[in-house]
Amino acid sequence: MRLVALALSDRLSFLTQTIDQAKVGFEDKGFDAAKALELQGRADVTVNCPGDVATIDLVHQIPNPANGTLSLRIPISNSQLGPGADGTATSCRFGSTPAALPPLLAGLGVLGNSPVLLEGPLSIDFGSAVTLGESALLQPLFVVHGELRVDGLPALTGFDFRLPANGRVEMRVDQGSAGNVVVYAQGLDIGVRERRGVWLCQGATLLCAAQF
Amino acid sequence: MCRSILAALVLVALIALSGRALAYHEPGTEWVRGSPYTLRQGELSLGVVDWDVGITDEVTVGTHPLLWAVGPWSGKPIPNAKLKLRDWVHGRLALSLMQSFAYLNGGKLATEWIAKNTEARLLVFDTRFDAAWRADELRSIGMSFDFTYASLSGSGVNAALGNAAEDALRLTAWGKWHFSRVVALKLNGRVLLLSSPPTGSLQFQAAPSVAVNSQVSFANVAPAGAWAIWPELELSWKHVNLMLGAGYGYQSVPIVDVTLDQRGLLLTGDFFVRFGG
Numbered sequence: 001m002r003l004v005a006l007a008l009s010d011r012l013s014f015l016t017q018t019i020d021q022a023k024v025g026f027e028d029k030g031f032d033a034a035k036a037l038e039l040q041g042r043a044d045v046t047v048n049c050p051g052d053v054a055t056i057d058l059v060h061q062i063p064n065p066a067n068g069t070l071s072l073r074i075p076i077s078n079s080q081l082g083p084g085a086d087g088t089a090t091s092c093r094f095g096s097t098p099a100a101l102p103p104l105l106a107g108l109g110v111l112g113n114s115p116v117l118l119e120g121p122l123s124i125d126f127g128s129a130v131t132l133g134e135s136a137l138l139q140p141l142f143v144v145h146g147e148l149r150v151d152g153l154p155a156l157t158g159f160d161f162r163l164p165a166n167g168r169v170e171m172r173v174d175q176g177s178a179g180n181v182v183v184y185a186q187g188l189d190i191g192v193r194e195r196r197g198v199w200l201c202q203g204a205t206l207l208c209a210a211q212f
Numbered sequence: 213m214c215r216s217i218l219a220a221l222v223l224v225a226l227i228a229l230s231g232r233a234l235a236y237h238e239p240g241t242e243w244v245r246g247s248p249y250t251l252r253q254g255e256l257s258l259g260v261v262d263w264d265v266g267i268t269d270e271v272t273v274g275t276h277p278l279l280w281a282v283g284p285w286s287g288k289p290i291p292n293a294k295l296k297l298r299d300w301v302h303g304r305l306a307l308s309l310m311q312s313f314a315y316l317n318g319g320k321l322a323t324e325w326i327a328k329n330t331e332a333r334l335l336v337f338d339t340r341f342d343a344a345w346r347a348d349e350l351r352s353i354g355m356s357f358d359f360t361y362a363s364l365s366g367s368g369v370n371a372a373l374g375n376a377a378e379d380a381l382r383l384t385a386w387g388k389w390h391f392s393r394v395v396a397l398k399l400n401g402r403v404l405l406l407s408s409p410p411t412g413s414l415q416f417q418a419a420p421s422v423a424v425n426s427q428v429s430f431a432n433v434a435p436a437g438a439w440a441i442w443p444e445l446e447l448s449w450k451h452v453n454l455m456l457g458a459g460y461g462y463q464s465v466p467i468v469d470v471t472l473d474q475r476g477l478l479l480t481g482d483f484f485v486r487f488g489g
Contacts, residue, residue, distance in 0.1 A: 019423060026426075041411070041428035048421040059386030063421045076428055 014056045014094055015070075016138050016163055018047045019126070021058055022074065023047045025082060027132050039079045045072040049092040049118075056094070068092040068117075072124070080129035090117040091148060120146015220299040236393040237448050239346065240302075243455075243484065244272060246386070246400075247354055248308035248342035249296045252489035257454075259484025266489060272296045279314060288317045296340075304347075310340040337361045338469065355385045364410060378433075380469055381406035388446075396446040402439065404462070404471050409433035434471040438462035442478045455482040 022045045050056050051067035068091035074081050094116055141162045147155040161171040163196040166187040177180050181194040190201040192208070201208040242249040244257060244264055251257055251266030257274075264274035274294050283289035294312035299305075317335040335359070344354030362378040384402040391397065411429040418424050442459020457480035462473045 021422040022419040022424050025416055025422070029414065029416060038228050038431040039428045040431040041426060043424055045418075046423045046425075050421075058419050058421050060419045061419070074401040076426065078431065 005134045012094075012161070012163060012169060014047070014050050014058060015124070015142065016140060017056060017058045018070065018072065019074075019081075019124075019130070019138055019140070021047075022072075023130055023132065023136065026081070030186075039076060043074045043076055043081065045074060045085075046070070047072075049089075049094055051093050065092075065195060070118070077129070080131050083129040084123065084125045084128040086121070086123050088121050094118070118144070118146065118147040119149070120144075122146060201211040231264040236406040237390045237446070239349070239398045240394060241448075241486070242344075243446065243448070246342075246356070246384075248298055248306040248344050248356075250296055250308065251486070255486060255489025257486045258334065259482060261482050262484065269302070270298050272298075276314070279316075286316065288417065290314060290316050304345060305383050306344045306346075308342045310338075310342070312338045312340075328372050333365050335363045335365075336469075348445070350390045351388065353385075353387045355383065358382045358469070362470070364412075373474070377408075378470060379406065380404065380471065382469070382471075387467075394448055396448070398444045398446055398457075399441075400444065400457075400459070401441045402461070404434060404436055404438040407434060407436050407438070408469065410470070430470075432473050434462045434473040438471045438473070440464075440478055442465075442480060444480060451485045451487055453482070453484050453486065455480070458483065 047070050048063035049067040070092045072085045072087035074085040084087045122141045128141050130136045143160040147157045149155045169185040172183045184191045192199045198211040199208045237353040250272040253266050253268045257264040262274050263277050264272050268274050279292045291312035296310040298308035314336045340358045342356040346352040360380045386400045388398045409429045415425045428466040440461025443458050444457030447454045459478040
């Protein structure tokens with residue numbers, strides 16, 4: 001549930017915003033016009049983590065070194081970015097947004113009010129290479145090899161999550177011999193998908209019902 | 213423009229017809245291009261690829277007329293020159309050193325091809341060492357080491373190319389057979405010994421919180437070991453000289469001497485007249 005609580009906010013969107021900003025930056029510099037040159041190489045992107053803010057907005061965010069950094073190395077091939085990146089988070093803090101949590105989870109208190117700390121290596125799969133000069137709908141898959149800390153809770157290590165479109169977040173939870181469970185969240189709704197079916201939990205009480 | 217070119221051609225023809233015979237495949241009138249040989253003092257060679265003049269028997273200076281010709285099209289003249297010094301022994305073994313440069317201010321091209329308000333400047337230095345051995349009047353062999361340094365800088369497109377520099381070292385070997393004083397066959401082989409593709413760096417702030425530091429290079433540059441082999445038929449009459457060649461291997465971009473990572477048919481050709489001296 002702590003993963004779900006994290007997923008319910010828009011805090012993870014700074015990860016996709018980072019990739020978006022790098023793409024826009026390259027386009028502003030004329031990179032897209034040089035596609036015919038078949039450029040290759042790499043882009044090292046360093047983002048100052050947003051810290052404890054209610055709304056993630058990297059474009060207007062004032063950097064604060066206390067919030068740590070996230071460094072990404074994005075390969076450039078054929079004048080395209082990706083299709084993935086490797087990175088490292090260094091005391092990367094991205095804040096809580098208690099208002100976005102449903103009352104049931106907000107009542108847990110510690111989850112709703114504490115910043116989240118990401119530390120260590122992670123990998124990102126964009127889904128496909130990002131072509132400069134063309135609009136891209138990023139639905140990246142993140143694999144966190146490091147750890148994620150929320151105050152008062154044990155650190156999470158070795159997990160992955162996906163950020164599909166429409167603000168939805170999907171996380172894979174390894175249940176050992178029971179297989180994988182995918183917990184997804186969209187808005188204030190939470191869904192659980194595993195081999196036996198799909199359940200959707202809605203409303204302030206997160207009442208769950210099987211979908212099929 | 214056309215009248216001046218026509219006048220130059222007429223002048224060349226008149227001088228060629230009035231000058232003494234200097235061509236033919238004979239010792240002392242060897243081809244200058246792709247070999248360690250130089251023109252005689254006062255001798256002129258005007259061709260499609262090169263315009264050369266012999267300052268002394270050991271010093272030849274020249275330029276590439278094509279680069280000057282495309283100046284109006286590229287927006288600005290492309291100054292280029294070369295200086296060749298050969299040994300003074302003039303024996304069976306010939307050695308030479310040649311230094312050349314070309315400078316292209318390609319702002320107009322970059323603006324038209326890539327993006328508005330774009331500047332691009334290309335500076336190429338080439339150093340070439342040639343050696344040849346004349347076994348007898350019919351056969352000779354030779355080789356060359358050719359080092360090219362190209363620097364690309366600018367703004368606008370600078371974002372993509374940074375201040376890119378390229379180094380390349382090539383070894384070329386050749387053997388030549390003279391079937392008559394007019395007809396010769398030359399077999400060339402070239403291998404890329406060192407290749408440092410144009411690599412540029414770029415730093416920018418994509419947003420106040422997002423810093424980007426990138427390193428990029430051209431993907432289409434051949435690695436060391438890229439080769440090419442091509443025979444050439446050289447025809448040398450009294451004044452007029454014609455060369456045609458075809459072969460296979462990794463293709464290269466003239467002037468900057470960037471070897472591309474693609475193999476295919478190679479076509480070479482040259483036409484020039486020699487007179488004076």
